[in-house]
Amino acid sequence: MSVVGKRVQRPESITRVKGGGLFADDSKYHGMLHAAVIRSPVARGIIQCINTESIIKKKGIEGVFTCKDIPGKNVIPVVIDDQPLLAERYVNYVGEPIAVVVAKDRETARTVAKNAKLKIKELPAILDILEARNHPDIHIFGDDNIFKHLKIRRGNPSSAFKKCDIILENIYRTPYQEHAYIEPHSVTAIPYPDGTIEVRGCMQCPFYVREAVTKSLNLPESKVRVIQSATGGAFGGKEDVPSLIACQAALPAMKLGKPVKLTYDRTEDMIAMSKRHPSWTYYKSGVTRDGILRAVEVEYIIDGGAYSTLSAVVLFRGTVHAVGPYRCPNVKVDSYAVATNKVPCGAFRGFGSPQVLFAAESQMDELANRLDMDPVEIRRRNLLRVGDETITGQKLKNSVGLEKSLDKVIQVSGWTPGGCKQDGVGYGFSTIFYGVGLGAGGKHMARTGARVIVHADGSVSFSVGTTELGQGMITVLSQIVADEIGVPLECVDMIPTDTSRVPDSGPTVASRATTMSGNALKDACTKIRNTLRSEASEMLGCSLDEIDFDNGLVSNKGDSIPLIEVIKSCSFKRLSLSAEGWHTSPPTTFDDKTGTGDVYVTYAWATNLAKVKVDRETGEINILKIWSAHDVGKAINPTLAEGQIEGGVLQGLGYAVMEDMKSDSRGAIINPEFSTYIIPTAQDQPEIVPLIVEEPYPDGPFGAKGFGEQPLMGIAPAVANAVFDAVRVRIRELPVTPEKVWQGLRNK
Amino acid sequence: MTMIRVTAYENPKSIEEATTFLAKDTYVPIAGGTDVILELRNGMPVKLLDINNLKLNHVTSNKDNIEIGAACTHTQLASNPIVSQFVPLVGIAAGKVGSKQIRNRGTIGGNIVNASPCADTIPALLIYDAELVLLSKKGRRIARLDEFITSPYATIKRNDELLHSIICKKNNKTGYSYLKLGRRQAVNISRMTISVALDIDDDNAVIDACISAGSVFPVPSRMKDLEKFLRGEKIKPKLFKEAGKLAVDLMIKHSGYRWSTPYKEPVLAGLIERALMQASKGIVQDN
Numbered sequence A: 001m002s003v004v005g006k007r008v009q010r011p012e013s014i015t016r017v018k019g020g021g022l023f024a025d026d027s028k029y030h031g032m033l034h035a036a037v038i039r040s041p042v043a044r045g046i047i048q049c050i051n052t053e054s055i056i057k058k059k060g061i062e063g064v065f066t067c068k069d070i071p072g073k074n075v076i077p078v079v080i081d082d083q084p085l086l087a088e089r090y091v092n093y094v095g096e097p098i099a100v101v102v103a104k105d106r107e108t109a110r111t112v113a114k115n116a117k118l119k120i121k122e123l124p125a126i127l128d129i130l131e132a133r134n135h136p137d138i139h140i141f142g143d144d145n146i147f148k149h150l151k152i153r154r155g156n157p158s159s160a161f162k163k164c165d166i167i168l169e170n171i172y173r174t175p176y177q178e179h180a181y182i183e184p185h186s187v188t189a190i191p192y193p194d195g196t197i198e199v200r201g202c203m204q205c206p207f208y209v210r211e212a213v214t215k216s217l218n219l220p221e222s223k224v225r226v227i228q229s230a231t232g233g234a235f236g237g238k239e240d241v242p243s244l245i246a247c248q249a250a251l252p253a254m255k256l257g258k259p260v261k262l263t264y265d266r267t268e269d270m271i272a273m274s275k276r277h278p279s280w281t282y283y284k285s286g287v288t289r290d291g292i293l294r295a296v297e298v299e300y301i302i303d304g305g306a307y308s309t310l311s312a313v314v315l316f317r318g319t320v321h322a323v324g325p326y327r328c329p330n331v332k333v334d335s336y337a338v339a340t341n342k343v344p345c346g347a348f349r350g351f352g353s354p355q356v357l358f359a360a361e362s363q364m365d366e367l368a369n370r371l372d373m374d375p376v377e378i379r380r381r382n383l384l385r386v387g388d389e390t391i392t393g394q395k396l397k398n399s400v401g402l403e404k405s406l407d408k409v410i411q412v413s414g415w416t417p418g419g420c421k422q423d424g425v426g427y428g429f430s431t432i433f434y435g436v437g438l439g440a441g442g443k444h445m446a447r448t449g450a451r452v453i454v455h456a457d458g459s460v461s462f463s464v465g466t467t468e469l470g471q472g473m474i475t476v477l478s479q480i481v482a483d484e485i486g487v488p489l490e491c492v493d494m495i496p497t498d499t500s501r502v503p504d505s506g507p508t509v510a511s512r513a514t515t516m517s518g519n520a521l522k523d524a525c526t527k528i529r530n531t532l533r534s535e536a537s538e539m540l541g542c543s544l545d546e547i548d549f550d551n552g553l554v555s556n557k558g559d560s561i562p563l564i565e566v567i568k569s570c571s572f573k574r575l576s577l578s579a580e581g582w583h584t585s586p587p588t589t590f591d592d593k594t595g596t597g598d599v600y601v602t603y604a605w606a607t608n609l610a611k612v613k614v615d616r617e618t619g620e621i622n623i624l625k626i627w628s629a630h631d632v633g634k635a636i637n638p639t640l641a642e643g644q645i646e647g648g649v650l651q652g653l654g655y656a657v658m659e660d661m662k663s664d665s666r667g668a669i670i671n672p673e674f675s676t677y678i679i680p681t682a683q684d685q686p687e688i689v690p691l692i693v694e695e696p697y698p699d700g701p702f703g704a705k706g707f708g709e710q711p712l713m714g715i716a717p718a719v720a721n722a723v724f725d726a727v728r729v730r731i732r733e734l735p736v737t738p739e740k741v742w743q744g745l746r747n748k
Numbered sequence B: 001m002t003m004i005r006v007t008a009y010e011n012p013k014s015i016e017e018a019t020t021f022l023a024k025d026t027y028v029p030i031a032g033g034t035d036v037i038l039e040l041r042n043g044m045p046v047k048l049l050d051i052n053n054l055k056l057n058h059v060t061s062n063k064d065n066i067e068i069g070a071a072c073t074h075t076q077l078a079s080n081p082i083v084s085q086f087v088p089l090v091g092i093a094a095g096k097v098g099s100k101q102i103r104n105r106g107t108i109g110g111n112i113v114n115a116s117p118c119a120d121t122i123p124a125l126l127i128y129d130a131e132l133v134l135l136s137k138k139g140r141r142i143a144r145l146d147e148f149i150t151s152p153y154a155t156i157k158r159n160d161e162l163l164h165s166i167i168c169k170k171n172n173k174t175g176y177s178y179l180k181l182g183r184r185q186a187v188n189i190s191r192m193t194i195s196v197a198l199d200i201d202d203d204n205a206v207i208d209a210c211i212s213a214g215s216v217f218p219v220p221s222r223m224k225d226l227e228k229f230l231r232g233e234k235i236k237p238k239l240f241k242e243a244g245k246l247a248v249d250l251m252i253k254h255s256g257y258r259w260s261t262p263y264k265e266p267v268l269a270g271l272i273e274r275a276l277m278q279a280s281k282g283i284v285q286d287n
């Protein structure tokens, strides 16, 4: 009985609902100490003095560590090595780590860290991206404060614009978004007598953590072991930052020879951890009267904060997605990741694309409106199909389910152009795409390993380098292993992700776990299957290619034996039923000068339709219903895929209408709590209709493509478009709040 | 960062015992703790007096009044038949507090004594001319709710006093309305609430109007001038529009025009108009 494609339940769901699971902060170790971080109170300054002697004398304090104590490189390796583990001479944002205090108990460590006296000479700071770019005097990064500039040049936009009938130019802005994972950051570092450091914590990317710890502590990779604990949500917020936190715990653990735990509380987490990049986008697009998109020009700027972290690759994805899922022969994109004296931003579900897609998809609607064409028709005339080229000149060979997703939404919702509706009610569309995997922005990491062991009793263990974050990866990969070996799902277990079990498998990001680990597992399973096959052929007395595996049986025509007998026989003969699997992505390319290339291995596609009701008196936006159709290639587990849609839509709605993180004149976050940073609750979930389209991707396991990010990506523009449809007010700056809508209604 | 320092915790079983503690020393009463615990996070040492075992969770009714025990939870009030029959706005407001978890723990007494400008049950209670029964070793006194809160988070309650119960006057009106404006559907700190009770005669004239607002004034209060303006008037849409405008004038007069945005002012006018319209049709509205 095959389980791929079936709605099997996540084994851990019941435990989680009951509050079970061993999370990072739950575990204790003998002699364990607690760390807390001393942070910069200023946006920019020169550290003049950290009085470590007075701190160390305090009751209960076991140690205090600054950059001077770091044996290796004082750097958190991500893309460009500009971020120190602990500040040296300069601090560049409020909340920047300066020193680590270690105490016998957490409260002491935190109190001492909070009250630590620092002498810092404050320097003028820059907080605004437009000001920061090419600032003449203040240099946070390089001499222009630009972490990265990317461009795409296609056709000849300036002459194409001359032939357009309608040209629109607008500015769009988007704010921070906080990941709001349910579990704040936590990590424990445990030193062993042989010099090994073991790191356990919540994280997306154990291999990033290992690299950071080996570099900063000057240890060989064989001496650092990183184990992921049950992780309470991540959404990109646990991609690069756990490296920083792990080093803050590992440094004192190594120096003191004792386990050290470091857990952030919610406020600290919200002040000092990464977020979605705020953005500014200039968008110019032109169409001819027939609704065909002729030229697009985009300038896209993201606010990277004080250090580059992942900004360059976040920018990369945004750049490639800048025009949306449309054909366009003439394109000019210039994008910039800019340094400011604020908290460094990082990965967040969608990775630089939701911001620019908000602009692109709002703009598409504005064009339709000016053309007096309905929003579906304009999309249909431009959307990408098999055989078309993306703006980077990548020819789409297969697996393009965009139009199918559009048709599905229209069919299920019953939407018709100009259909009659109540006053204040509106519908808004967005069609989007998502380049699956790391793509050319991170291609050196595009490989992954897996190990599968079939035990003598027929149970199966497997290890992968990617991580479970609540998305259901363990379930999906177990389904793949169960089918590939031919055992029931209940017999399959995943060993918690551990860097000592498989080779460096890259990060768990970019919606890549199912495709990458799935393919690596298939590879390992095939090797084991071959052993089983040859053993079965001996037992059944037939040739290798006559053997079928099905339903727990191995058969040859009418003759069959239970698979478990074959496994037992292998074990009896001491044949190995363990194998390592490996998968590397097909090649990807990107030419920096022209912005051309086959950037991603494949793309996933989606259509969203939002139905909203706007209160003309108060400007309140009531989200009535969302239809969301996604081409995922193959839903290995439709229930989990639908769960991704529901969760992503709700997180996207928060981004669209509620979440509004603000910073003060020093760039410090002023609402770092859930009482003031408002996110949607379960009560805010409107009716969501998740729809799945399956256009198989030939290189994916069972045809699957990546999924996980895209449900969030197109929600904000769909809502903004629906608000416009409802009351003819266009909001170009997220979130779409009652105040802005109300103001828009008054200004009309 | 959280640091809670509880140096003593008492769990009295009778009012006598409780008031004795309060007379002896400075205790902070704790009911549901949904406000207290947050305040304790500042790390000030505190002695807690648990008031959950004093049997203060009664709702009773006599000829003229409803008495509500201070320790009644919002969940209890939102589904209490006496409340929904005689003081429906209180039940609706209680049902709008926070989330299910907060309503299960949070009490009406805590909501009142905490005295936040955006406390949801206070404007509703004001409609029923609520009075508070305060107990101490020195005896019992009655305070009017509209005189109880002196400024945001400050009341006339002495440290040795316990809030025993709230007495609401039954006032049978022809229609009610309660509107809450916020950012989301749950755990929704109010940005504005409007409570309205209207009594309308057969000729469609206003006999009596009771109107209060939360998160509009520094202290939740009735809008007496507005009520006066409406009394005796014949109902027509223009009347409610004018009432909305008047509400804004009142707000500006009382709060000295300290709005961060120009948004709240016309929205207040709009909500007053809407609430009056709904109440004139007899609708009990909870958004």
Ligand SMILES: Cc1cc2nc3c(=O)[nH]c(=O)nc-3n(C[C@H](O)[C@H](O)[C@H](O)COP(=O)(O)OP(=O)(O)OC[C@H]3O[C@@H](n4cnc5c(N)ncnc54)[C@H](O)[C@@H]3O)c2cc1C
Binding pocket: B028, B029, B030, B031, B032, B033, B034, B035, B036, B037, B051, B070, B071, B096, B097, B098, B099, B102, B105, B106, B107, B108, B109, B110, B111, B112, B113, B114, B118, B119, B120, B121, B161, B162, B163, B164, B187, B188, B189, B190
């Ligand atoms: C997440 C969250 C959401 C919230 N949402 C809302 C909301 O939407 N609307 C709203 O109005 N409030 C809201 N609140 C605030 C709070 O829940 C309410 O004010 C609640 O009614 C407080 O009741 P309690 O029993 O928990 O009070 P406690 O925290 O126990 O006490 C509050 C104060 O009253 C005093 N006190 C309590 N009982 C007595 C007594 N019998 N005699 C003397 N003093 C007493 C305490 O000493 C303290 O000063 C929210 C709180 C949280 C944490």
